[in-house]
Amino acid sequence: MAGLLTYIAIFAMTSIWILGWMGLSVVIGSFFDLPLKTVSLVGATLGPLGFMVTIMLGILESRKEEFYETETVKAKVDDDPFGDLFK
Amino acid sequence: MSTTAGVTQPRLLLPIALALAVIRGSSMPWVTIRTFSGNQRNYDLTDIKGGVAIVVTITFVVMIGVIVGVFKRLTGMTIMSLGVAALGWMAAISGMLLTLLWSLIPSVNVAGLDLARATLSQGSGVVVTVVSSLALAFMVVRQLEPVRSYAPSTHIAALPIIILLPIIAIAVSMHSEWLRLGSDDANVQALIAGDALYGSGLVVLGLWLSVGLWIGALMINRPLVIMVACGLTFLVAVIVEMYALLVWAGGNALDWLVPAKLERWTTVSMEPQLFIVLIAAGFVALMSILGFVPKIQRFQINLGTRVKSTSGLWYSDVLGGVVFVLVVASFVLDLV
Numbered sequence: 001m002a003g004l005l006t007y008i009a010i011f012a013m014t015s016i017w018i019l020g021w022m023g024l025s026v027v028i029g030s031f032f033d034l035p036l037k038t039v040s041l042v043g044a045t046l047g048p049l050g051f052m053v054t055i056m057l058g059i060l061e062s063r064k065e066e067f068y069e070t071e072t073v074k075a076k077v078d079d080d081p082f083g084d085l086f087k
Numbered sequence: 088m089s090t091t092a093g094v095t096q097p098r099l100l101l102p103i104a105l106a107l108a109v110i111r112g113s114s115m116p117w118v119t120i121r122t123f124s125g126n127q128r129n130y131d132l133t134d135i136k137g138g139v140a141i142v143v144t145i146t147f148v149v150m151i152g153v154i155v156g157v158f159k160r161l162t163g164m165t166i167m168s169l170g171v172a173a174l175g176w177m178a179a180i181s182g183m184l185l186t187l188l189w190s191l192i193p194s195v196n197v198a199g200l201d202l203a204r205a206t207l208s209q210g211s212g213v214v215v216t217v218v219s220s221l222a223l224a225f226m227v228v229r230q231l232e233p234v235r236s237y238a239p240s241t242h243i244a245a246l247p248i249i250i251l252l253p254i255i256a257i258a259v260s261m262h263s264e265w266l267r268l269g270s271d272d273a274n275v276q277a278l279i280a281g282d283a284l285y286g287s288g289l290v291v292l293g294l295w296l297s298v299g300l301w302i303g304a305l306m307i308n309r310p311l312v313i314m315v316a317c318g319l320t321f322l323v324a325v326i327v328e329m330y331a332l333l334v335w336a337g338g339n340a341l342d343w344l345v346p347a348k349l350e351r352w353t354t355v356s357m358e359p360q361l362f363i364v365l366i367a368a369g370f371v372a373l374m375s376i377l378g379f380v381p382k383i384q385r386f387q388i389n390l391g392t393r394v395k396s397t398s399g400l401w402y403s404d405v406l407g408g409v410v411f412v413l414v415v416a417s418f419v420l421d422l423v
Contacts, residue, residue: 006136014180042228044172045220046172049299049300057307060233
């Protein structure tokens, strides 16, 4: 009985640890728009290290995006299509 | 990596060897208690109730991973990695909780032993289990986007390798004896390990985080990762160096570094591990500072994926073979 309880307790503790770090990594990963599959596995297998890796990946990816940032240009819209005719 | 119809797939031997190393680590010492009578007791996962069942469960998960890995390589490796990660974290959490607690509150009873009359430290099993499970986890993670775009496939960065080797040596030496104290009057002998000193539990945590970060820097070879690893490693290396210097200097420092005082120690002898730590920590601290220089960050060893471009021998398989032989040899030696 003691063995069974220890077995359950140890697996429960490890599962909470793994799922906890996975959850934290997913939260940080979604903040940086990282793929969910990658972030979940990084957090689950690497624990606290995965959390740090996710932050670093997020920073690296957001730096990459800076090169592709688009600029919004205000286009001139003529509200009166026949306005020119009456000038 | 093997190429099948333009899709690169990781080789299977190295992940299997690493998973076996993790399982082997579970039957190596996780916790070592050194009593002041000169005795040493080792405890591993199989010593606790239900421990064997845990190892059997993890082995079963790994076997499922191997079978799945034959058909779906990455899925199989992920199953293996999740299984051994559970074992790796069990080792890390149990060892660190115990040493952290004891390094701050030494008067705790563990396994019927009054730890005020003994020292407690992590065993070699924790090193094997944690390092192997982290390596396997990184092997899986590096196959996924966007990590894949940062992971080099044909070269290895030199700086992480140069720092990883001495830092693992420090981590191992932290768990072994630094000092041997003897008292003729009380007829006792104390073996003081590096992680048995006050507050060293936190230092050991930092050391392990550094090891993990450098394994990460091998996989994600970018200046940001290297600089974070360098910063933490420098901090940890300086603290370890201070510990080693204080112990080496001996004398009055022992009064507050050694938690339990029995009688007056009449003989003090220093173990070779203390000198390994002194030299390695100094080297690591120096290399961590140099690691901030971009030119040094860019040093790399070009390998390719195969030992010879025309041969069918893969570097991954060679490394896997070496790990496999080491695991089998240690298992056989243990049986003999």
